[in-house]
Amino acid sequence: MIEIVIGVLLVFMIIGSIICLETRDLLSAIIAIVPVGYFCGIIYLLLGAPDIAITQMVVEVLSLIILIRATIRRDLTTIEEERDFFGLVSTFALIFVFFIFGMEAMRHLPPFGTPSFTLNPSAPSNRYLMMGLKETGAGNIVSSVILDYRGYDTLGEATILFTSILGALALLRVYARKRGKK
Amino acid sequence: MKNNEEKGMSLIVKTVTRWLKGFIFLFGAYIVVFGHLSPGGGFPGGVVFAATFILLTLAFGREYALRKIGKILASELDSLGAILFLILASLGIYFTGIFFSNFIEKFHPSGNFKLFSAGIIPLCNISIGMKVGASLFMIFIILSVVRVIFEDGKGKLITTEKKDKK
Numbered sequence: 001m002i003e004i005v006i007g008v009l010l011v012f013m014i015i016g017s018i019i020c021l022e023t024r025d026l027l028s029a030i031i032a033i034v035p036v037g038y039f040c041g042i043i044y045l046l047l048g049a050p051d052i053a054i055t056q057m058v059v060e061v062l063s064l065i066i067l068i069r070a071t072i073r074r075d076l077t078t079i080e081e082e083r084d085f086f087g088l089v090s091t092f093a094l095i096f097v098f099f100i101f102g103m104e105a106m107r108h109l110p111p112f113g114t115p116s117f118t119l120n121p122s123a124p125s126n127r128y129l130m131m132g133l134k135e136t137g138a139g140n141i142v143s144s145v146i147l148d149y150r151g152y153d154t155l156g157e158a159t160i161l162f163t164s165i166l167g168a169l170a171l172l173r174v175y176a177r178k179r180g181k182k
Numbered sequence: 183m184k185n186n187e188e189k190g191m192s193l194i195v196k197t198v199t200r201w202l203k204g205f206i207f208l209f210g211a212y213i214v215v216f217g218h219l220s221p222g223g224g225f226p227g228g229v230v231f232a233a234t235f236i237l238l239t240l241a242f243g244r245e246y247a248l249r250k251i252g253k254i255l256a257s258e259l260d261s262l263g264a265i266l267f268l269i270l271a272s273l274g275i276y277f278t279g280i281f282f283s284n285f286i287e288k289f290h291p292s293g294n295f296k297l298f299s300a301g302i303i304p305l306c307n308i309s310i311g312m313k314v315g316a317s318l319f320m321i322f323i324i325l326s327v328v329r330v331i332f333e334d335g336k337g338k339l340i341t342t343e344k345k346d347k348k
Contacts, residue, residue: 050221054213058229062318065236069326137288138218138300146223147303151282155271158310162264165317169257172324 002046003112009039030067037063051142124149191241199241207234214311218300224307228314235319244326253323256316263313270302270309 012035019032037060044053110116117125128145138144146154210230217223239247251259277285284303290296297304 051223051226054221054226055223055229058226058233062229062233062236062322065233065240066322066325069240069322133294135288136284136300136303137290137294138303139295140218140220140223142221143218143223143303143307144300147218147306148282148284148301151271151306154306154310155267155282158264158267158313161314161317162260165260165321168321169324 006043006046009043013039027068030064034060034064051140195241199237203234203238206230206237210234210311210315214307215304216297217307218303219295219297224310225314227307228311228316229318231311231315232318232322235315236322239322239326244323248323251316251319253320256320256323259312259316260320263309263311263316266309267306267313270305274302 016032016035020029020036023029023032037056041053041056041060044050044056110119115125117123128141128149132141132144133139136144136148138148207230210227210233212227213222213230214224214227217227235247235251238250271282274283274285275281277283284301286301286305288299288301290299
């Protein structure tokens with residue numbers, strides 16, 4: 001049952017992406033990309049990952065607002081140029097290669113719905129699930145993994161966000177340059 | 183106050199925003215503070231914080247939101263969250279000798295699943311939420327302030343704030 005729902009949502013996501021790529025109007029493209037994000041959130045929820053689902057939903061809302069706001073304010077709502085033929089061909093070739101390797105990898109995965117760490121008894125996920133509450137005291141296992149066991153990863157992620165926002169601020173600053181000229 | 187009513191969206195949007203902004207902020211705070219007990223955590227909670235102020239910006243205009251949380255304050259909160267996270271991680275070296283070790287008491291005396299448990303995890307969630315919220319709000323402000331206008335046949339970046347003053 002859940003596979004059918006996920007399949008239907010995936011089909012809608014693919015249709016939305018194709019419309020987004022093919023349409024000429026930028027606002028329509030943004031509206032067409034909406035199902036990709038929201039259905040992705042619903043799929044995460046169906047697969048039992050509420051943490052990721054919450055993050056996906058709120059980030060999708062925020063990015064939608066920013067995209068619409070930026071698009072409308074730039075007064076640039078249609079695109080004129082034709083698609084690059086070489087780029088299209090190379091994209092399809094790359095997708096084909098990925099498809100072949102993906103089908104090969106699919107055969108080695110456990111059946112749908114079975115966690116992949118059950119294949120390997122010494123996987124760290126087993127320890128997280130068994131000892132997570134006992135060792136960190138956090139009821140949410142995801143939280144205990146990202147902030148206790150794998151805190152170093154979260155630090156790197158926070159650093160990436162901080163650096164990218166520093167870069168955006170430095171590129172888009174208009175105030176500092178004007179004040180320096182006076 | 184008279185200035186506010188001219189800018190932004192219609193009266194309905196403003197009234198609903200005035201009622202809802204506290205609840206949305208509260209929901210973000212809940213997601214951040216209970217991140218170690220229920221689904222959520224610092225990142226989604228911070229995005230909800232940013233969404234509150236973005237809603238204020240869209241409904242009441244830029245000046246109203248910037249009076250609530252200025253650009254300087256937002257950048258200070260961003261840096262404060264980042265440095266707090268790093269300090270929490272480094273204090274682990276001081277107390278136990280391991281980077282990112284959980285050095286605070288992990289268990290509430292009356293059992294599991296209590297708010298005051300899990301050591302540094304709630305504190306890390308709060309610092310990440312502060313950082314993410316402030317930085318995403320800053321991104322939105324910058325993207326909505328700067329725009330391209332065409333003067334004398336060539337496009338250039340200006341701020342709309344200066345244009346409003348003229």
